Amino acid sequence: MTNVNLEHLAGRRVCSESGKSIGYIEEIIAEQDGDDLVVTEFHIGIFAAFERLSASTIGTALLDFFRLRRRSGLYRIPWDKLDITDPAHPRLLCSDDELPGFEDIGNSRISPAPLHQRDS
Amino acid sequence: MQLLRDILDKQVVDREQVKIGKVDGLVAELRQGKPPRVIAIELGSIALARRLGAQPGRWTARLAAKLGGKLQARPHRIAWHKVRDIGVDIEFDMDVRRTKIFAWQHWLRDHVVGRIPGA
Amino acid sequence: MSSIAWRSLLLLPVLALALASCSSSETVEQQSKLAASTAEAAVLVIDAWLSGAAPPHYASAALQSFAGTLGDADRQVQSAPSSDIARRDALKSAVGRVTIAAAAAERAVKAEQQIQARQARQDLRAAQADLAAAYRQYFAQQQ
Amino acid sequence: MKKLLEISLGVVTSVGGFLEVGSMATAAQAGALFGYQLIWAVVLGTICIIFLVEMAGRFAAVSHHTIADGIRERFGFNAFIWPLLAVLLVNFLVLSAEIGGVAVAAELATGISFQWWALPVAFLAWLLLWKGTFGLIEKGVSMLGLVTLCFVVAAVMLRPEWKEVAVGAVPSLPHHDTAKYWFMAVSILGASISPYLFMFYSSGAIEDQWDKSYLGTNRAIAGLGMSFGGTISVGVLIVAALVLGAHGVTEVDDYNQLPLMLIPIFGFWGFVLFVASLAIACFGAALEVALQQAYLVAQGFGWNWGEDLKPRDDPGFSLVYTLTLFLAAVPIALGLDPLKLTIFSMALTAASLPLTVVPFLFLLNDDRYVGKHRNGVISNAAVIFVIALGFVLAVVTIPLQIFGGT
Numbered sequence: 001m002t003n004v005n006l007e008h009l010a011g012r013r014v015c016s017e018s019g020k021s022i023g024y025i026e027e028i029i030a031e032q033d034g035d036d037l038v039v040t041e042f043h044i045g046i047f048a049a050f051e052r053l054s055a056s057t058i059g060t061a062l063l064d065f066f067r068l069r070r071r072s073g074l075y076r077i078p079w080d081k082l083d084i085t086d087p088a089h090p091r092l093l094c095s096d097d098e099l100p101g102f103e104d105i106g107n108s109r110i111s112p113a114p115l116h117q118r119d120s
Numbered sequence: 121m122q123l124l125r126d127i128l129d130k131q132v133v134d135r136e137q138v139k140i141g142k143v144d145g146l147v148a149e150l151r152q153g154k155p156p157r158v159i160a161i162e163l164g165s166i167a168l169a170r171r172l173g174a175q176p177g178r179w180t181a182r183l184a185a186k187l188g189g190k191l192q193a194r195p196h197r198i199a200w201h202k203v204r205d206i207g208v209d210i211e212f213d214m215d216v217r218r219t220k221i222f223a224w225q226h227w228l229r230d231h232v233v234g235r236i237p238g239a
Numbered sequence: 240m241s242s243i244a245w246r247s248l249l250l251l252p253v254l255a256l257a258l259a260s261c262s263s264s265e266t267v268e269q270q271s272k273l274a275a276s277t278a279e280a281a282v283l284v285i286d287a288w289l290s291g292a293a294p295p296h297y298a299s300a301a302l303q304s305f306a307g308t309l310g311d312a313d314r315q316v317q318s319a320p321s322s323d324i325a326r327r328d329a330l331k332s333a334v335g336r337v338t339i340a341a342a343a344a345e346r347a348v349k350a351e352q353q354i355q356a357r358q359a360r361q362d363l364r365a366a367q368a369d370l371a372a373a374y375r376q377y378f379a380q381q382q
Numbered sequence: 383m384k385k386l387l388e389i390s391l392g393v394v395t396s397v398g399g400f401l402e403v404g405s406m407a408t409a410a411q412a413g414a415l416f417g418y419q420l421i422w423a424v425v426l427g428t429i430c431i432i433f434l435v436e437m438a439g440r441f442a443a444v445s446h447h448t449i450a451d452g453i454r455e456r457f458g459f460n461a462f463i464w465p466l467l468a469v470l471l472v473n474f475l476v477l478s479a480e481i482g483g484v485a486v487a488a489e490l491a492t493g494i495s496f497q498w499w500a501l502p503v504a505f506l507a508w509l510l511l512w513k514g515t516f517g518l519i520e521k522g523v524s525m526l527g528l529v530t531l532c533f534v535v536a537a538v539m540l541r542p543e544w545k546e547v548a549v550g551a552v553p554s555l556p557h558h559d560t561a562k563y564w565f566m567a568v569s570i571l572g573a574s575i576s577p578y579l580f581m582f583y584s585s586g587a588i589e590d591q592w593d594k595s596y597l598g599t600n601r602a603i604a605g606l607g608m609s610f611g612g613t614i615s616v617g618v619l620i621v622a623a624l625v626l627g628a629h630g631v632t633e634v635d636d637y638n639q640l641p642l643m644l645i646p647i648f649g650f651w652g653f654v655l656f657v658a659s660l661a662i663a664c665f666g667a668a669l670e671v672a673l674q675q676a677y678l679v680a681q682g683f684g685w686n687w688g689e690d691l692k693p694r695d696d697p698g699f700s701l702v703y704t705l706t707l708f709l710a711a712v713p714i715a716l717g718l719d720p721l722k723l724t725i726f727s728m729a730l731t732a733a734s735l736p737l738t739v740v741p742f743l744f745l746l747n748d749d750r751y752v753g754k755h756r757n758g759v760i761s762n763a764a765v766i767f768v769i770a771l772g773f774v775l776a777v778v779t780i781p782l783q784i785f786g787g788t
Contacts, residue, residue, distance in 0.1 A: 142684035228697040239693040279630035296493030301638035
């Protein structure tokens with residue numbers, strides 16, 4: 001069993017099988033599985049740094065302002081299609097033909113869990 | 121749950137609400153045929169330095185080992201199953217006094233700060 | 240649209256550099272202005288000391304510091320090259336007199352001699368008036 | 383009634399934080415050389431800091447995070463390290479300048495050179511932090527800071543042409559000393575919009591355990607307190623214009639010239655008032671900057687922090703302010719001119735603004751932190767304006783520093 005540091009994946013470039021860059025790792029999605037927290041999905045997009053901030057509308061507004069927003073470039077890669085044994089060099093495990101199937105269509109972002117409601 | 125956004129870099133407190141540090145690293149276990157499992161968080165200067173690059177990480181680890189002995193040459197880990205609450209802070213069901221995390225703060229308290237009158 | 244903004248942003252330091260370099264190249268101008276300003280400050284300090292509004296240790300420290308500034312300015316003006324020798328000499332001599340008067344004021348205040356301090360204040364004012372005149376002439380001619 | 387007391391205390395506190403060696407020195411220089419012409423820079427800087435302070439307080443009250451916490455969490459460590467280093471450096475210089483300010487006041491009062499005062503001043507500040515509580519420092523020292531109101535009194539007594547003062551509040555191009563004019567405008571903005579001020583404010587809100595019920599209080603304190611501070615700065619500028627400038631003292635680059643501002647108005651008491659104002663304003667600011675330095679490091683790395691804890695309960699935190707204070711005293715003890723250092727660090731502060739203010743744009747619009755208390759259009763416009771301003775200042779400051787500085 002190997003252990004890896006997930007934080008090293010943040011912002012890493014991911015290349016397709018043919019060597020073309022498809023984007024950077026923006027987010028790692030995990031879900032509760034019984035007692036365990038398991039990684040289910042990796043989000044790969046073009047604006048890694050921006051993604052961490054994009055809960056704010058202003059982020060996307062700015063992107064729009066500079067005409068940088070092309071949200072079509074977001075891929076949701078299932079956990080078993082990305083080899084993260086070496087977090088500094090993540091490798092895609094699917095062929096180029098499969099890739100469009102993982103593309104995120106529309107704006108179906110995971111809705112954020114509000115933190116601020118905890119205070120009362 | 122979005123690990124990078126909701127877990128990484130958040131404040132960690134123990135069951136007495138003592139601030140321990142920030143989530144400087146997240147360790148996952150790779151399993152054959154099963155999704156990676158989050159097993160621990162890491163904190164401390166070594167974990168932080170590693171995020172800046174492999175080289176700073178090695179230097180910091182060497183420095184920490186020199187100053188604090190072999191035990192300090194690796195980042196501090198807290199097992200994920202001890203997590204109790206994720207809110208403004210992430211609370212772990214543990215007592216920081218029974219770990220080595222505050223060794224340097226204790227050293228400071230005993231050898232420097234505590235010796236100054238009025239501390 | 241945004242590329243124009245970027246380019247003009249890059250022009251800013253160049254602009255700033257250009258603005259900055261044309262005003263600081265004139266050592267004589269800067270130094271005579273500094274001398275005039277410092278001399279006026281010295282007069283204010285002597286006034287304050289004579290009227291008992293400034294404690295002696297402050298007055299003498301301030302005058303000592305001003306005399307030092309004037310000495311520096313004097314040296315820089317003396318060594319600056321110039322095309323018009325007569326007008327430059329007028330400026331030089333005025334800065335020199337201001338410097339000497341300030342030093343005299345410093346001594347007077349240190350020794351707590353009111354009469355000498357009054358005298359030094361008068362010298363300072365006179366020299367300062369000459370400096371202003373010489374300065375106007377020097378730069379009127381240059382432009 | 384309790385709220386009213388809270389607000390007035392807060393206003394007093396923010397005045398204490400606003401007026402320090404930077405705003406005094408830059409306002410005095412600007413007034414002496416350019417008359418009322420640079421009042422606009424003080425006004426602009428005050429408006430900017432009102433917005434930033436209000437946001438810092440709102441962020442802390444709603445999210446229970448300080449600004450430093452928020453930056454680290456939202457942007458990750460690799461991004462956080464840049465504002466961290468920039469603010470640590472700028473704060474260090476500002477702290478040095480503040481210690482220098484107190485040391486100069488001590489020299490003016492006693493005649494013993496300022497160099498000898500640097501370490502004793504640092505020691506006294508350290509002792510207060512070591513033994514004192516947050517409330518004592520925040521309120522006690524700031525209350526004494528009200529003595530700086532003497533500048534406003536002096537300005538009114540001089541009967542300035544208020545119409546001309548109002549004209550100065552509108553930006554205009556300089557007629558002479560162009561490079562110096564812009565350099566001073568930058569320094570004034572840097573002195574008004576200090577990152578330590580809004581970061582300290584958000585830490586203070588957490589120390590005082592603010593929650594959503596403090597939002598109104600926060601708005602009142604930010605608006606009134608900062609305008610109050612700005613008014614005193616304008617007072618200094620008017621006095622400098624009418625006393626120094628009018629007498630031909632245009633180049634204020636020797637701190638010995640500064641007491642001359644109040645002597646012609648109040649006589650010997652003018653000297654005393656000036657020395658007291660300088661000493662108290664700078665000492666208060668030194669305490670705040672030193673504390674903020676420790677807050678920043680402790681919050682950035684997640685250590686225990688709190689001025690009310692005993693040093694043995696947060697040894698890391700206490701050690702940071704101890705080291706900062708004594709290290710910052712060293713340049714002054716070695717004889718670095720406090721006034722030159724002040725002007726330099728104010729310009730550098732202005733240049734560092736983008737790094738600390740850009741995060742506001744994201745933090746204050748993120749409903750996971752501030753919920754429905756997000757920024758409105760006006761607040762966002764203000765932040766974007768400060769960022770743009772800071773960005774231009776950052777680009778302009780460095781050449782001006784070389785050529786326009788005193």
